[in-house]
Amino acid sequence: MIRRLLMSFGLVSILLVVQSTWLEAIAIHAVIPDLSLLALVYLSFKSPGMEGQTIGFAAGLLQDGISAAPLGLNAFIKTAVAWVANLLSGKFYIDKVLMPALFGIVATLLKALYLIVLSFFFPGKVLAYDLLGSVLWIEVAYNALAAPILFLLLGPLDRFLLPRNLHG
Amino acid sequence: MAFRDKASARTTLGSALLLMVALIMLVVSTRSLVGFPERVGLTVLSFFQRGFDTVGEFFSETANSIVELRRLEESHDELLKRVEDLGNLERNYTELKLENDRLKEQLGFQREAPYHSIAAKIIARDPENLYSTLVLNKGSMDGVTKNQAVIAFQAGMEGLVGRVIEVGRSSCVVSPIYDSSAYVAVRLERSRYDGLASGSGTADDPIIIRYIKKRAKDEIQFGDLVVTSGMQSLYPAGISVGRVTKLRVFDYLTSLELEMDPVIDFGRIEYVFIVRTESPATAGVE
Numbered sequence: 001m002i003r004r005l006l007m008s009f010g011l012v013s014i015l016l017v018v019q020s021t022w023l024e025a026i027a028i029h030a031v032i033p034d035l036s037l038l039a040l041v042y043l044s045f046k047s048p049g050m051e052g053q054t055i056g057f058a059a060g061l062l063q064d065g066i067s068a069a070p071l072g073l074n075a076f077i078k079t080a081v082a083w084v085a086n087l088l089s090g091k092f093y094i095d096k097v098l099m100p101a102l103f104g105i106v107a108t109l110l111k112a113l114y115l116i117v118l119s120f121f122f123p124g125k126v127l128a129y130d131l132l133g134s135v136l137w138i139e140v141a142y143n144a145l146a147a148p149i150l151f152l153l154l155g156p157l158d159r160f161l162l163p164r165n166l167h168g
Numbered sequence: 169m170a171f172r173d174k175a176s177a178r179t180t181l182g183s184a185l186l187l188m189v190a191l192i193m194l195v196v197s198t199r200s201l202v203g204f205p206e207r208v209g210l211t212v213l214s215f216f217q218r219g220f221d222t223v224g225e226f227f228s229e230t231a232n233s234i235v236e237l238r239r240l241e242e243s244h245d246e247l248l249k250r251v252e253d254l255g256n257l258e259r260n261y262t263e264l265k266l267e268n269d270r271l272k273e274q275l276g277f278q279r280e281a282p283y284h285s286i287a288a289k290i291i292a293r294d295p296e297n298l299y300s301t302l303v304l305n306k307g308s309m310d311g312v313t314k315n316q317a318v319i320a321f322q323a324g325m326e327g328l329v330g331r332v333i334e335v336g337r338s339s340c341v342v343s344p345i346y347d348s349s350a351y352v353a354v355r356l357e358r359s360r361y362d363g364l365a366s367g368s369g370t371a372d373d374p375i376i377i378r379y380i381k382k383r384a385k386d387e388i389q390f391g392d393l394v395v396t397s398g399m400q401s402l403y404p405a406g407i408s409v410g411r412v413t414k415l416r417v418f419d420y421l422t423s424l425e426l427e428m429d430p431v432i433d434f435g436r437i438e439y440v441f442i443v444r445t446e447s448p449a450t451a452g453v454e
Binding site for chain 2: 013014016017018019020021022024025029030031032034036048049050053054056057060061062063064065066067068069070071072073074075076079080082083086115118122125126127128129135139
């Protein structure tokens, strides 16, 4: 259990580092895909317990350390997104392309929604997406494209990341 | 069934608890009461960011080096010719420098630069699209402190990049001037009018300068250089910030609104300089 949690946390943390270093090379209008969020959705959807939320909380705290976001913002967003993904756990069949892409879109929009709500309570401290701006919609499209590829790559790692009874 | 309900309730309770903790942290951090956990996170992650940056650089440099080799051969021949020319120039330069020093001494100018700087490399950027911070490979061990100004040189020109907002042991986070939370006290170099520049969130959008007196309207020209005024105490005076691209006059405002493009192309910077001002005012300013 602890080993799986640590490995999942390590994976999400590595994706965070990749996001902040290598992905700059493939940024569209300075927008990069949120791989750590997508991996978190994958883990939360596939694990019935609290793993996703716990990893989301811890990885979010780490992200706050290297971001200009106030401490606790990404921890909140990632825990909240993981919770919703966890609520849907086992309720859908995930195919190779369509469902992962849909998950990518919904997760990004959910993140944007949480940010809008939080920016209302913390004006000036928490930035929210401009719903009419290009950043949000480029990220939505990018995450929709990246999710099927990432989910495909994470598939073989299930035995390291998920409980024994949940991987074939 | 009862077991499943119990497990579900436990998950809900656990998730709510984590969200609550995150929210409490957010409440506390937005009032700037903490900083330590962020510094720890920065120190740990920047270690990996440095590693990833090095690996990425290795691969891109290997690919580039093949193309570079041919270019180097051509430039080698060209440089040999230039060395010859420069040899002649150097002799002239030594004479001119001596003459310049003598004249400066007579005029009573200081020979020292107004500040010292630490060279640093950008190793990462903010992983979140809404924020635009840069992570540098120099930290408190190298003498970096919070609120120090960061500059860069491009096309032979010095330009303001931003300021240090977080410092780890061997890395620091910089908020660039185009960040929506960045404010810089600026001055129009030619007409000497003061204003306040604020970022619009992305490097592609222009920086807005406000609070410039309306009477300056006829004296401002497109392309005018904007420099730091030094009034804010965070940034030393006289550092180039950008060039005026647009002037807007609103009847309902008592001041002008200008748009400027930064002199630094943020998409191309790799190395920067952290300015070490000795002024005590910079040490404790939030």
